[in-house]
Amino acid sequence: DAGVIQSPRHEVTEMGQEVTLRCKPISGHNSLFWYRQTMMRGLELLIYFNNNVPIDDSGMPEDRFSAKMPNASFSTLKIQPSEPRDSAVYFCASSLLAGYTQYFGPGTRLTVL
Amino acid sequence: DAKTTQPTSMDCAEGRAANLPCNHSTISGNEYVYWYRQIHSQGPQYIIHGLKNNETNEMASLIITEERKSSTLILPHATLRDTAVYYCIVSDGDSSYKLIFGSGTRLLVRP
Numbered sequence: 517d518a519g520v521i522q523s524p525r526h527e528v529t530e531m532g533q534e535v536t537l538r539c540k541p542i543s544g545h546n547s548l549f550w551y552r553q554t555m556m557r558g559l560e561l562l563i564y565f566n567n568n569v570p571i572d573d574s575g576m577p578e579d580r581f582s583a584k585m586p587n588a589s590f591s592t593l594k595i596q597p598s599e600p601r602d603s604a605v606y607f608c609a610s611s612l613l614a615g616y617t618q619y620f621g622p623g624t625r626l627t628v629l
Numbered sequence: 630d631a632k633t634t635q636p637t638s639m640d641c642a643e644g645r646a647a648n649l650p651c652n653h654s655t656i657s658g659n660e661y662v663y664w665y666r667q668i669h670s671q672g673p674q675y676i677i678h679g680l681k682n683n684e685t686n687e688m689a690s691l692i693i694t695e696e697r698k699s700s701t702l703i704l705p706h707a708t709l710r711d712t713a714v715y716y717c718i719v720s721d722g723d724s725s726y727k728l729i730f731g732s733g734t735r736l737l738v739r740p
Contacts (some may be wrong), residue, residue: 520672537736547726548723549639558730558732559673559716559730560730561727561728561729564726564727566726567726571726572726572727589683590662602676607671607672607673608673614726615720615725617663617675617678618675618728619675619725620672620674621672622671622672623671623672
């Protein structure tokens, strides 16, 4: 079975540009999570969706970040405009139900110059 | 949120058991203990979880003390591919979906 799929795997962009990260959760999973990992702050939860509805976005750093889940098989995390401090690895994870084991994708390494 | 404390780093010889400790003295009755690991440049990988009883799967064993204030992850026969950062996480009782990752234990398996 395919795991969580993320694209792109690497993204290099310039400050001020819009960045869109994509995630396809495991089929049948109804909970989806976006995390960010940096050396300074470790792995942090940004936002959690349940049945395509954002439930907890308290980890979203600021208005420049937005996330959507238009259907059960696709989610995006958008940063507009991007800044150098957004450089990090962004992970998407999914679980069958809320509170169940989370399975992580391979991540997107974002570099903002 | 319950917090966990893990050693910063450990090492073991290939083929030997790796025992990774975790303290979670403030854990609540309905909070699970999860273990994940992260191999360099990869996403975190689920290993095992438990509530009260000891658990075993194809990857590892989880030993939880009777008082639930600490636990130990056991990799019975460590291989070089087990070199990774291991995270002990206590799920948030009120927000069970929330996994709060600490700094973890960096395990080095020596040849």
